[in-house]
Amino acid sequence: MSRSIGVKGKRINWIIHAILIIGALIMVTPFIWMILTSLKTFGETTQVPPVIFPKKIQWHNYSDVFGTLPFLKFYWNTIITTLAKTVGQLFLCSLAAYAFARIQFPGKNVLFILMLTVLMVPGQVFLLPQYMIMVKLGWLNTLQALIVPGLFSAFGTFLLRQFFMSMPKELEEAAKLDGCNHFQIYWHIMLPLAKSGLIALAIFTALWSWNDLMWPLIVNSSPDKMTLSAGLASLQGQHLTNYSLLMAGSVLAIWPMILVFIFLQKQFIEGIALTGSK
């Protein structure tokens, strides 16, 4: 009896594995094809029937990408933007989130609801006036154009507020008796306790910032102030059909985030699962 269940269970396991493997192949093939194409000659990419592996690995496709566009600059711009936005949001959002969750002051609820309405509005609604602000400030083609509007986040504040709300009141009362002010309570007691929320927010902000396309495309048109995303768009504009070059550019643009993900997998998965439950 139990043996037959075991056999049946085994067979079901095999079916599950088969389905998951087919799924995994569908997920991974585009990445493998991207890498293989990036190492082929232009001739090999347009051969029929197709060449799966390049005869000779064409590393120079990568240096060609650096030759056509200032990719090193793209890296720098993207990294600085992502870091500044992430650190800025972590600090500013957690500061506001603490106040919204733990301090009583007049007008708090109105301000909070006002902030929530920002969450509901699609990004395109802000874009035109934001762009005009950048024009007025003379910030077109600067890094601060990429960074400054992204320092403030209704989503981040809301997410962290949920965290601060769930913490026991005794903590801050004890600290208050010891003469701590709110900033000290926030900095020394609450922030360390909200670590998982902060990590989740950091992951979201970094991902969005790294991958964002429309805003960088709008504000920074000069190549030395472009991000990787916008850089890929302009690479495509210049080399419409040279796919070995385009794929090399794509590999160059995506590997850092994938590497970060592989190293911080647990945090990524937990962070994203967390926002689903809050």
Next chain:
Amino acid sequence: MNVMNTELRKGKSGIKLKAASSFKNKSKRSDWFWGYLMIAPTILGLAIFYMWPTIQTIYFSFTKWGAFGNHEWIGLENYKQLFHDPNVLKAFENTLIYTVITVPVGIILSIFIAVFLNQKIKGVSFYRTLYFLPVVTMPAAIAMVWKWLYNSDFGLINEILRSVGMKGPSWISDPDIALYSIILVAVWSSVGYNMVIFLSGLQGISKTYYEAATIDGAGPFTKFFKITLPMLTPIIFFVSIMSLINAFQVFDLILMMIGSTSNAIEETQSVVYLFYQNAFVLNNKGFAAAIAVVLLAVILVITAIQMKLQKKWVHYE
């Protein structure tokens, strides 16, 4: 003596009260000070870059823009034009088709994968990593590699079809199917994200429900439909709201995979793509603002409907 005593006591407690209330006042004032100080940067930033721009966009939607940044009030003209412009109506239709397919297919597929990954099988984290890869990959790169896979002459997909004797279509240049090709990419790239959320939801369902069901003789399908699915409904609700809002704003894939010069652009362009073209390419800013406002209205209405409907199907413990 007695009187004095009570007076004294009164006085004492009076002083105490006063001290307490002044302490309270002081701490209240300190609360206010810190409260405003701590929210100030975020609230000011949101006001400057998000709230005020929303109001401005609504105002712009009633104006017409000249070549030099001058604009004049034209009332409802943009909206009238918008609802009569076949391009705009087509863009809304495209976006609607895209959303109506992408969201449910994405959710159903990711629930299935999550359920499979939740079994006691080996290599769960390996599969999870692979399915998640597209989530951390920039859409611009995803668009490029899929454009290449879809290439009708040298693309991998048509090569595979050719090898089994089939002739593949022009995936992204044939106006009849281009939108569906994009939908496929959208589902491919979002499945991993939803799957992670569902998987953590599944892990939160108490084992005792399943044990009780097993004792009652329930099979795996009964368990799935009577336990798993109802318990997941709050998460399905959350994911569907987020995916709907995202789907309505599809842009990157259309810009990078189709582009303004393609034959298929009219059959694929989304509302946000049209907004982008009008706002930043054609300098039709008033019209673009009107598109954005209509998009806002549509998203608000759909979210409101979902909120209303949730009572009917979302199961809270």
